[in-house]
Amino acid sequence: MSNANPTLLKIRKCLLLVAFSFVVNISFAQTEKQIHIIKDEYRSSKLGAFTNDLKNNFTKENNTLLQAAKTNGWKLTERLADGNFSELTSIGDDGTPLYYSTFSTELNTATRANALHDNGLLDLGINGENMLVGVWDAGSVLTNHKEFDNRVQTLDQSEIVDSHATRVTGILVAAGLDKKSKGVAYKAKAVSHDWRRDKIEVAEMAANGLLLSNHSYGIMSNRVPDWYFGSYIQVSRDWDKIMYNAPYYLMVTAAGNSQRSKDNEAPIFGSASNGYDLMLGFATSKNGVTVAAADIETNDQGQLLRASVASYSSFGPVDDGRIKPDIAAYGTNIYTTGIENDNRYETANGTSVATPGVTGSMLLIQEYHEQMEGSFMRAATLKGLVLHSADDVDAPGPDYKMGWGVINSKSAVEVIANKGFSSMISEETLLEGETKTYTVLANEQEALSASISWTDPATGAVNSGTLNDISAALVNDLDIKITKDGKTFLPWKLNAAKADVAAVNGDNRVDPFEKIDIQNAKGEYTITVTHKNSLDQGPQNFSIIVTGIALTDCVLSTPEDIELTTSDETGVTFNWTANTDALFQVEYKKKGADQWNVETTFDSFISLQNLVEGTDYFLRVKTYCSENISSEYSNEFHFTFNGAETELVDYMEYETLTLEVQFSIFPNPVQTSMTINGDVSEDAMYKIVSLNGTVVRSGKAEQKQIYIADLTAGLYVLTLADLEGSKSVKFYKS
Known part of the structure; x- marks a missing residue:
């Protein structure tokens, strides 16, 4: 049964041709109105100036890179023994050559994205149609693979058709002609790029409304000094700057496969063999989502039965104690598209293939939100929703192996569907010195959980050579707390110096996402959001998500005792048993008609006028407790309209019969x-x-x-x- 009522959906699925400065036109997902709304919140001048700086520096830096490679004998590109591809992309502040590498080693029920698909558990028909995702990788995708059906384009001058990029894109958007290869967002479009100009290209596409991009690569861990691990460096800040100035855009990146590499000989916790402190480059950015790989088992109802971090997946933390990776997804033995020919399929493992599972799921969640609410979410809202609704694994709270747990797309869209009934999602702005409070009532059916998420300014400390520098990269430190009867509940936090210790509750001073969970909550609670010190760069946008609350007295029950109470020459009146604080939807149609006529009322009765005498009609009623949450329909009632003589036909032959047996x-x-x-x-x-x-x-x-x-x-x-x-x-x- 679907919670989404088609008569209430605000569908905005028009296509728009958007011309980017560096490519031919491509049909894009958002309408002109939606892009205008998104751009209104962008710091366009700062984003444009930063993009120009990146462009101006690219040629100069590339020439320097080529000269340094020639002088020092550095390889420009390399196909590694494990099949991964690496390329020299930049030089660190300390002169270290930085190589990007793909993260594969030698689908999709684990993310629960299939619950959103056509004929899925939620029967929502959410499949990515008219949505767009960006893919940056070692090279371009084999765009003519039969699974892509002209939905994938290469938008730069990449001359390499890459197997890794093709696998990643297949996990995102493969049509599923071979059912085992069906992508997460199997009707979406994808644009493919190599990684050489990734920041420039992303900044330009983000400025034109791109919502999500997938980056299943990162800095090679065996070619950098130990101080790089867990550091917030210049590349981390560059990506944060793009996301801060384009607050609807979100970068999703792989954590890496170095858990057993022993590449960091001086981790901030433990020894090299423990696998901690392996985050590198943009994986340490504050505002993006970093994905771990997990071995996951779910049942046919989408419930997580078992999960453990994959044996290769890199652990956090970031040196300042931030929680990285953020989320985990399935990453083992995934069957997807290959490049040998347009019918080729391959099986892959790694955080590289876990990451598009998260990116694709987020794309579907954005699509669902746009249908239900008429707008896309800010990136901080989307990120916060995914972390808030993840399946917790092992000890309560987050950890440095799988972040906030295993992504659960089904739970995320249920939070959206329950908005106004048992959940709250609100995009807010906190002014300098302001305190925001929210009073909520626990519904006593699930844990009361509240979280805040924000896109933090890119300014702040950048490490340029200090081993295990604990200086916080967070600029605007927002805080959430919950109080009741003199008791205070604080958010989860972790300690990088004790990376294997379970999360505790306290003052989180480093993460741009904070969450509080209260088990067995009863009664009324006050949620308070404040900030420390001064807010950098003016008022700070943030998103608050609350679940496990009762926002209405409505009881989600199917209307009963429906009766025909009056009739006259022009119409009839039906009554039913009232439900406190409910909206009722009444549907009626002529016998044989395909479409129902729809009326709504807050009363426990409805009058239907302008009926045609001698005509058979059917009628049914359902209860709405919020815009998106409804009961099942009542039985269908059959009547022949005969003015004042109208009576119900014996509807037992039309309704669902009641079992005689009692149980x-x-x-x-x-x-x-x-x-x-x-x-x-x-x-x-x-x-x-x-x-x-x-x-x-x-x-x-x-x-x-x-x-x-x-x-x-x-x-x-x-x-x-x-x-x-x-x-x-x-x-x-x-």
């Missing part, structure tokens, strides 16, 4: 499994539906035993149905 469940509340008490026919099926209308479990009911230990705590509805009809009962999972 109950034991125990209730349920902790691990429940038993159905009563006679159940051999063809009876069951389904368990959450309060937001999602079917979370289904199967045959004949065995009478249903295992639910892996469901989250909360109220559910169990429905039994067979050829005779259906019957439902509520239960609580403790």
Whole structure:
């Protein structure tokens, strides 16, 4: 069942031809109006000036690079023994040659993105259509691969058709002609570039509305001094500057595959063999998303059963203690597109192939938000939502191996769908010296969780040679806390000096994302957002996300006791049992018609006028507790309009029949499994539906035993149905 009502969706899926200064025209995802809205929040002059600086410096730096390579005998490019490709791209402040390398070693239920697809668990039809993603990699994509169907273009002068870039792009947008290769956003478009001018090209595309780009590469870990590891360096700041000046744009990058390399002989924690302190280059940027690889198992309902960090995935932290990587995704034995010919497929492992799983999922989440809310999210909101809704792994809170946990696209879109009912997503601005407060009521069905996320200014300390420099890169230090009855709840934080110790609650002074979780929350709480010191560069935008709250008294139940109460020569009036603080949607149509007429009301009755005498009509009603959250429809009622003589036809032949057999469940509340008490026919099926209308479990009911230990705590509805009809009962999972 879908929570998204097609009559309420604000779909903005027009195509626009956007001309970039360095490429031919390409059809882009956003409308002119949407791009205008995005640009209104951009610091266009600063972004343009920075882009010009990058361009002016590129030729000069490239000439210096070539001369230094010739003088020192450095290789410009190299195909490594493990199949990865490396290229000399710049020289560090200390004279170290910096080589970019791809991150592969020798799909997609693990991100739960398939729950959004056509016929997915949520049945949303979200597949990336008319969305665009940027791919920067070692070379260009094999654009004529049959899986891409003219949806992938090369936008620079790259002369290398690269297998790594083709694999990454396949994970993002492959159509799924071979079902095993189906991409996360399988109807989206992608633009391909090599990495030589990545900052320049991204800055120009971001200025024209690009929302997401994938970077499954980074600095080679075996060719830099130890002080580079975990450092916030110039390249880190450059990318933060792009994201700060283009606040709807988000960079997604791979953490790297150096866990067992022992390349950092002086990590900020432990020894070289422990795998900590291996983040390099733009993977340490404050505002981007850095992706770890994990071995993951989920069930057919999208619930995480098991997860552990992959044996190759690089660990954080950043030297100032920031949480990197940010998120984890599946990265092992992924079947995707190859380059031997346009029918070639390959299997790959690594953070390189975990990263497009996250990028593609974020693209779908943006698409869903635009459909539901009529706008895209700021990058900080998208990042915050993904971190907020991730599946926690092992000890509560984040860690330096998998960040905030395993990405869960299904949970992320449910937070959007529940907005106004049990969740809050708000993009705010904090002024100098301002305090913002929010009063919320716990819904007592799930943990109360609140987080803030912001795109931090790029100014601040840049390391140029200090080993394990703990100077904070964070510029604007925002803070969130929750209070109730004199008790204060603080956000999660980690300590780089104790990188293997579980997260604790306290004052987080380094991360531009903070989250608080309160288990078994009851009653009213106050959320407070403030900042320390002065705000650099003026007011600071931030996004707040809260889940586990009750924003309405509405009860998500299907309207009952629907009656035809009055009729006259022009119309009829129906009544039903009222639901506190609910909006009701009434749909009616002539017999044989394809489309329903839709009316809404906050009353427990509706009057339908201008009906045609002698005509058969059908009517049904559902409850809305927010714009996006609705109950199932009532039974369909059949009446023939005959003016004052109108009566309901015997609707039993049209409605879903009620099972004659009575049944109950034991125990209730349920902790691990429940038993159905009563006679159940051999063809009876069951389904368990959450309060937001999602079917979370289904199967045959004949065995009478249903295992639910892996469901989250909360109220559910169990429905039994067979050829005779259906019957439902509520239960609580403790």
